[in-house]
Each structure stands twice: as C-alpha cells, then as structure tokens.
Amino acid sequence: MPEETKKVFEQKDIEDNKTVAAISYLWVLCLIPLLFKKSSPFASAHAKQGLVLFVIELVGSLFFWIPIIGWLFWLLLVVVSLLAFFKTLQGEYWEIPIVKDIVKKIKL
DSSP, X not given: OOOOOOOOOOHXXXXXXXXXXXXXXXXXXXXXXXXXXXXXXXXXXHHHHHHHXXXXXXXXXXXXXXXXXXXXXXXXXXXXXXXXXXXXXXXXXXXXXTHHHHHTTOOO
C-alpha cells in the first residue's frame, strides 16, 4: 500500500493566509484566493478544493430540490464546507475525500 503524502506548508504562509484560504469554502468566494493569492501554496491548495466544492454545489443544485436525497446531499456539502472552513482557520489542511482526487488533476 503506497504511503500517503501529507502536504506541508510553511508556518508563516499558514499564519499570513489562513483567513483568505478559509473563504475558499464559501461558495463563489473560492475565486478570491485563486486570483489574488497564487503565490501562497496554503491558500492555493484550499482554493482548489473550494473550487471543486463550488462546482459540485452548482451541479448538485439540480438535485437539491428532490426530497430527502437532495436535501441530504445539500446538508452533506454544507457540513463538509463548514468543517473545511473551520479547520483552515485553525491553520490545518484537510484533504476532503473524493474532492482531493479531483484537485490533484487541476493545474492552475
């Protein structure tokens, strides 16, 4: 079994950019760190995850109106976004399952 590689960021980068990185998980605001914090590996990593979540939310909006299944999907996305938001404010990088595999394919 291959060993997982954990992303390591400089502490200064984390402290300077954790607030901007956290807004990556607030819907379309993921574009702010993508456009204005390209030089920060910490903010960029979160922005890419935020962008993938945003696209999933846009596509998911077609299904959110379906009783129970759509509502549970929407609730799951809200919980994941909030969890990622608060972990980022604490200076952590959480690779969101499924999303992390899509992020690895993004070259921005």
